[in-house]
Structure formats: structure tokens, C-alpha cells
Amino acid sequence: MIQLKSKLPQVGTTIFSVMSALANEHNAINLSQGFPNYSCSERLKNLVNEYIQKDMNQYAPMPGVYELRKALADKAKKLYNIELNPNDEITITAGGTQAIFSAINTTIREGDEVIIFEPAYDCYAPAILLAGGIPKYIELEFPEYEINWTHVARVINSKTKMIIINNPNNPATKILKKQDLEMLDKLTQGTDILILSDEVYEHLVFDKKTHVSILMHKNLRERSFVCFSFGKSYHVTGWKIGYTIAPPKLTNEFRKAHQFTVFAVNTPIQYAIAQYMNESDDYNTLSKFYQEKRDYFIKGIKNSRFEILPCEGSYFQLLSYKNISDEKDLDFAKRLTIEKKIASIPLSAFYNKNTDNKVLRFCFAKTDDLLDKGIEIINEI
Numbered sequence: 001m002i003q004l005k006s007k008l009p010q011v012g013t014t015i016f017s018v019m020s021a022l023a024n025e026h027n028a029i030n031l032s033q034g035f036p037n038y039s040c041s042e043r044l045k046n047l048v049n050e051y052i053q054k055d056m057n058q059y060a061p062m063p064g065v066y067e068l069r070k071a072l073a074d075k076a077k078k079l080y081n082i083e084l085n086p087n088d089e090i091t092i093t094a095g096g097t098q099a100i101f102s103a104i105n106t107t108i109r110e111g112d113e114v115i116i117f118e119p120a121y122d123c124y125a126p127a128i129l130l131a132g133g134i135p136k137y138i139e140l141e142f143p144e145y146e147i148n149w150t151h152v153a154r155v156i157n158s159k160t161k162m163i164i165i166n167n168p169n170n171p172a173t174k175i176l177k178k179q180d181l182e183m184l185d186k187l188t189q190g191t192d193i194l195i196l197s198d199e200v201y202e203h204l205v206f207d208k209k210t211h212v213s214i215l216m217h218k219n220l221r222e223r224s225f226v227c228f229s230f231g232k233s234y235h236v237t238g239w240k241i242g243y244t245i246a247p248p249k250l251t252n253e254f255r256k257a258h259q260f261t262v263f264a265v266n267t268p269i270q271y272a273i274a275q276y277m278n279e280s281d282d283y284n285t286l287s288k289f290y291q292e293k294r295d296y297f298i299k300g301i302k303n304s305r306f307e308i309l310p311c312e313g314s315y316f317q318l319l320s321y322k323n324i325s326d327e328k329d330l331d332f333a334k335r336l337t338i339e340k341k342i343a344s345i346p347l348s349a350f351y352n353k354n355t356d357n358k359v360l361r362f363c364f365a366k367t368d369d370l371l372d373k374g375i376e377i378i379n380e381i
């Protein structure tokens, strides 16, 4: 029998798989995992078909189809008023996840420290550990989920190689303000600290607030890998396609890892999205679309016993159950799935120490009929 010493002994099955499996087993409605249950645009689907029929079915260029990179440079100009060179600043990836994995693995060495804020999306720490790095966890201050920059300043030292920010934040549903970026700039000036900015929810920002991308900050941009996902912007999470924007020197390193993890991303979808982007700016309607969903959901549950936490962005709503039970959040979430037939994600799953503030995450990227079912159950709890 071979002996295999795990490189990730602490990593088990993700909470998303656990809760989705439990939801299936108990026939519960699934508001746990973050994916829409509605279709993407018909036009986009037809374009994918067209490019498959046109036989654009062989390997794409390693950095991605040029037309798509060009469309993304045009978009960045429109949205963030920056000039990007599609040749050496944009790389198409197999979703945000591969973008994050490649950025970390091409820069982090044995013993390098990487700061991540908790609750944290779950792919950051394993990628750091596989690279031999050391995750340095900093909790966002509950219940506002603000970054305590004084604390960050204390954690930074000569071993700090990277800081990961997630804006808008999943699962905290918080967005960063200009002042946050100013603080980040102040703390990193004169250092070689890199920034990984996970902005996969860039279009899902509510209440007339705007997304403050790291791309808009001249100094920070020079040290940043900025990761995006078409899955979130076009309701196609299963296509696993995204991109990374980084200055030429960083892109050059990024592509060294990228070319040996996926080499290139599937070709017909890249052509289809490029053409779709040239025809339509419909990502501009996403904030309104999702804000309506958020408002529908919270209006429906406003008289429930849950406390509704503010949601500034992403497609998740956090609910505190501190007035309902003092059970551990994982136990409570499992019990709701089994007994009440509604699945959510306990926030402790996003903390390395399983910090439990009695908060559950519900995904509202769902059709009204499914949200109605969820609302009915939540009101009965």
C-alpha cells in the first residue's frame, strides 16, 4: 500500500458540496451554492453554437483569443478609464479560480506570507499552501465586515509577499471604499508586496454605489493581479471562463503558470463572448437586476425572526439567527436543510478557526418562484 502524505491535510470536501448534497438528499430548496437557476442570454447561447459549427474547435492561443482580450480592453476603458494592451496585460483563464491559482502559484514561494481577510472565499488558502506559502488570516470586523487597517499594518512584515482582497466580497457582501484602497496603497508603498484583487462580482453592486476597482488606482494597479469571471457576469458559472488583468511584467510571470495549468481556454466560447461583448453592454443592467432580487428576497422575509445584515454587493444575503438559536452555525444550517427543507451556507466555513457569529449565507440568484418558496420557509422558522 503506498503511503501518501497529503499536502493539504486540513482540506476536506467543500461546504458547497456538503450542503448541496444534503439539500438533494432531503429534497430541500438549495440557496446554498452561488449559481443562478435561470438561463443566460439566448443570443450568447446561439453564438456559442455558431462558433462550434464554424469549427472554431481547436486550441486557442495560450493567452486567449485576441478578439476577446481586445473587447475586454475596450470595456476597461469604458468602465475604468484605463488603457490596457490586450497583448501583454490580459489573459483569459478557466474561471476566476484558475486565475487566482495561477497568480498565487507563479509568485509565492516557500515561507512567503500572504494576507487574506476572513470570511474568505475558500480557494485562496489551499492555493497559498500548495505554493508553500503561509496564509496570514485577518478577520473583517463583525458585524460591519470592515477591514481594520491598523491591524493589517501590524501583520505586514518583511515576509509579506501578497495581500488578497475580494471586492465585492463573497461571503461578507461588503464592498471596498476609495479610502480602503488609499490605506492599501499607503501600507504597500515602497515594498514589493503584490496584490491579488478578486473582483468576480464587479457588476453586482447595489444602492447606487459604484465598484471601486483596483484598476482605477494607478499605484496599486502596478502591483496587482485583478481576477474576473464571465460566469458571474453572464449567468454561466458552468462555463468556467474568466480573465486576469495585470501589468506586463506580472502578466509575463502569470502566463508561465497559466500555460502549464490549462495552456488555453476553450475556443468557441471565447469567440462567442467576444462577439457578444461587441454587440451588447448588458453587464450594465446587472446591478439593477440583482438589486431587485435582493430587495424581493429581503422584503419577503422582513418579518421573520432572522436579522437581515446589510448587503452591498454579490448575489448573497447574510442572515443572523442569533435571536432564534444558539446552536453552532453548521449544525443549524444542516438542521434547516433536513427539517425545514432549505439549504444555506454557514459562515464559519469561511474562517480557518471556524469563527461562528451565528450567520448563514443565502444565494438570491434564483427565480421568483424559488425565492417565494425560500421566503415561505424562512418566515415559518
Ligand SMILES: Cc1ncc(COP(=O)(O)O)c(C=O)c1O
Binding pocket: 034, 094, 095, 096, 097, 098, 121, 166, 169, 170, 198, 200, 228, 229, 230, 231, 232, 237, 240, 241, 242
Ligand atoms: C469570490 C469568488 N472568487 C472566485 C470565484 C470563482 O469564480 P469561477 O467560478 O469563475 O472560477 C467565485 C465563485 O463563486 C467567488 O465567489
